[in-house]
Amino acid sequence: MGSAGDAFKLKAHPKLPKDKIIALVVLDGWGEATPDQYNCIHVAETPTMDSLKQGAPDRWRLVKAHGKAVGLPTDDDMGNSEVGHNALGAGRIYAQGAQLVDQALESGKIYDGEGFNYIKQSFATNTLHLIGLMSDGGVHSRLDQVQLLLKGAAEHGAKKIRVHVLTDGRDVLDGSSVGFAETLENDLAKLREKGIDAQVASGGGRMYVSMDRYENDWGVIKRGWDAQVLGEAPHKFKNVVEAIKTLREEQQPKADDQFLPPFVIVDEQGKAVGPVVDGDAVVTFNFRADRMVMLAKALEYEDFDKFDRVRFPKIRYAGMLQYDGELKLPSHYLVSPPEIERTSGEFLVHNGVRTFACSETVKFGHVTFFWNGNRSGYFKEDMEEYVEIPSDSGISFNVKPKMKALEIGEKARDAILSRKFHQIRVNIPNSDMVGHTGDIEATVVSCKAADEAVKMIFDAIEQVGGIYVVTADHGNAEDMVKRNKKGEPQLDKNGNIQILTSHTLQPVPIAIGGPGLAPGVRFRKDLPGGGLANVAATVMNLHGLEAPSDYEPSLIEVVDN
Ligand SMILES: O=C(O)[C@H](O)COP(=O)(O)O
Numbered sequence: 375m376g377s378a379g380d381a382f383k384l385k386a387h388p389k390l391p392k393d394k395i396i397a398l399v400v401l402d403g404w405g406e407a408t409p410d411q412y413n414c415i416h417v418a419e420t421p422t423m424d425s426l427k428q429g430a431p432d433r434w435r436l437v438k439a440h441g442k443a444v445g446l447p448t449d450d451d452m453g454n455s456e457v458g459h460n461a462l463g464a465g466r467i468y469a470q471g472a473q474l475v476d477q478a479l480e481s482g483k484i485y486d487g488e489g490f491n492y493i494k495q496s497f498a499t500n501t502l503h504l505i506g507l508m509s510d511g512g513v514h515s516r517l518d519q520v521q522l523l524l525k526g527a528a529e530h531g532a533k534k535i536r537v538h539v540l541t542d543g544r545d546v547l548d549g550s551s552v553g554f555a556e557t558l559e560n561d562l563a564k565l566r567e568k569g570i571d572a573q574v575a576s577g578g579g580r581m582y583v584s585m586d587r588y589e590n591d592w593g594v595i596k597r598g599w600d601a602q603v604l605g606e607a608p609h610k611f612k613n614v615v616e617a618i619k620t621l622r623e624e625q626q627p628k629a630d631d632q633f634l635p636p637f638v639i640v641d642e643q644g645k646a647v648g649p650v651v652d653g654d655a656v657v658t659f660n661f662r663a664d665r666m667v668m669l670a671k672a673l674e675y676e677d678f679d680k681f682d683r684v685r686f687p688k689i690r691y692a693g694m695l696q697y698d699g700e701l702k703l704p705s706h707y708l709v710s711p712p713e714i715e716r717t718s719g720e721f722l723v724h725n726g727v728r729t730f731a732c733s734e735t736v737k738f739g740h741v742t743f744f745w746n747g748n749r750s751g752y753f754k755e756d757m758e759e760y761v762e763i764p765s766d767s768g769i770s771f772n773v774k775p776k777m778k779a780l781e782i783g784e785k786a787r788d789a790i791l792s793r794k795f796h797q798i799r800v801n802i803p804n805s806d807m808v809g810h811t812g813d814i815e816a817t818v819v820s821c822k823a824a825d826e827a828v829k830m831i832f833d834a835i836e837q838v839g840g841i842y843v844v845t846a847d848h849g850n851a852e853d854m855v856k857r858n859k860k861g862e863p864q865l866d867k868n869g870n871i872q873i874l875t876s877h878t879l880q881p882v883p884i885a886i887g888g889p890g891l892a893p894g895v896r897f898r899k900d901l902p903g904g905g906l907a908n909v910a911a912t913v914m915n916l917h918g919l920e921a922p923s924d925y926e927p928s929l930i931e932v933v934d935n
Pocket residue numbers: 402403453454455456513514544545665806810
């Protein structure tokens with residue numbers, strides 16, 4: 375009888391040795407683009423990352439990090455951390471949440487599923503609440519899916535619907551939330567014409583209300599809870615468009631879409647139109663997991679001590695997807711998530727590869743939870759150590775653009791020098807987190823800090839005779855301006871350039887090196903279309919192992935010198 379681990383045994387690589395110490399560095403939001411003044415990576419002093427380019431084509435190349443290469447519906451979809459780290463860790467391309475929800479809506483299967491049937495039981499007597507990110511960013515949610523869901527829910531018996539919106543400005547241009555709110559209002563008006571009592575009930579900016587992640591700041595979830603569930607917020611308006619316009623103009627200090635304060639919509643008597651009460655149904659319509667897990671816990675867990683909920687209504691709650699496969703959270707969901715199994719992390723621990731993973735809070739789950747296929751916890755506790763460095767909370771990261779890069783570098787260095795681990799995996803968040811603020815100067819500083827952290831890790835790898843693999847999960851800081859079809863910066867109606875706070879469609883670099891890298895190792899020339907999903911097999915090879923046959927092929931070959 376074999377043990378459970380036997381199913382994970384991998385063959386030894388015919389040419390590459392085991393037991394090398396490998397640093398696997400993911401620079402978050404670090405793409406490759408035209409070197410101009412809006413390319414913060416180009417503008418910043420980044421000698422370490424720059425020097426790697428000289429290794430091209432054998433030890434430096436580009437890989438795809440967006441669209442179909444990472445399981446998104448189309449090649450117009452920019453990459454993001456969830457799909458990027460899923461692909462990096464799983465070594466295969468899965469149809470991701472965005473696509474699965476599209477399919478379920480198009481076929482109508484979403485309305486036959488367990489999740490919808492569960493919430494439907496509330497429709498005859500109670501309200502259906504939809505909570506989520508209102509944009510067409512396609513990273514956490516998409517407004518066209520919400521529009522279909524509204525229509526479908528009405529057709530399937532929902533009589534009273536309340537939408538709780540979170541404004542974006544991070545995956546889409548700042549200021550675009552007004553247009554999305556108008557679109558939504560139009561749809562709700564059409565439902566009202568059909569006799570359905572449908573309205574927006576509350577709102578707030580995603581980074582200030584409801585969409586925190588990895589437990590960095592429960593205050594964010596509480597602000598959302600107060601507005602959405604209790605119907606209480608510092609700002610009250612008659613409708614959502616007026617709310618967003620007014621708050622954008624009048625809020626001091628100035629608030630953009632990402633940081634709008636919470637508001638509720640009130641009736642003529644000043645009463646909130648849509649608090650959540652016993653018997654109601656609630657759907658969180660984001661398909662992406664990380665920024666919904668905390669809210670899902672607040673909505674679902676009877677035992678909960680993260681903040682005072684004041685009231686804990688008995689509701690029927692479903693996520694658009696199940697957000698955490700290990701916690702089975704939430705227990706009801708409208709669409710089944712991608713079944714990401716047999717990830718590289720699980721294989722490696724069953725093949726003697728001791729693993730260390732580290733980032734700061736805001737990206738900690740990227741190199742653990744996302745890396746392991748949206749699964750929290752360890753595969754084998756005695757083989758793994760995950761270290762989280764607390765992030766600053768309650769600030770926008772342009773204020774502290776170095777973030778915890780050097781602390782991450784130090785932790786990785788110590789783990790490398792301890793020689794206790796074979797794989798030291800880190801995510802360095804700076805170029806992404808500061809890129810999202812749209813502050814070009816701060817983003818330049820952030821890229822420099824990330825480069826310094828990489829240097830610390832390389833120095834340690836040098837000392838232990840190890841190998842490094844450096845890559846990124848998608849682009850961001852390499853292009854900070856919205857461009858027209860010719861690639862020129864696009865101007866708004868006042869003649870100002872339109873700052874791009876979002877990710878990009880750019881490819882990302884991957885570089886290999888270090889004293890432990892066998893001399894004959896080089897990137898293959900026959901995989902020009904390679905993407906992030908090819909990295910897992912590559913890393914397995916460098917650990918001296920053959921990758922499973924269903925993994926996307928390794929990017930490297932070993933030639934006799
Ligand atoms: O959640 C976010 O911060 C953005 O929507 C996407 O950024 P990420 O994919 O890099 O986390």
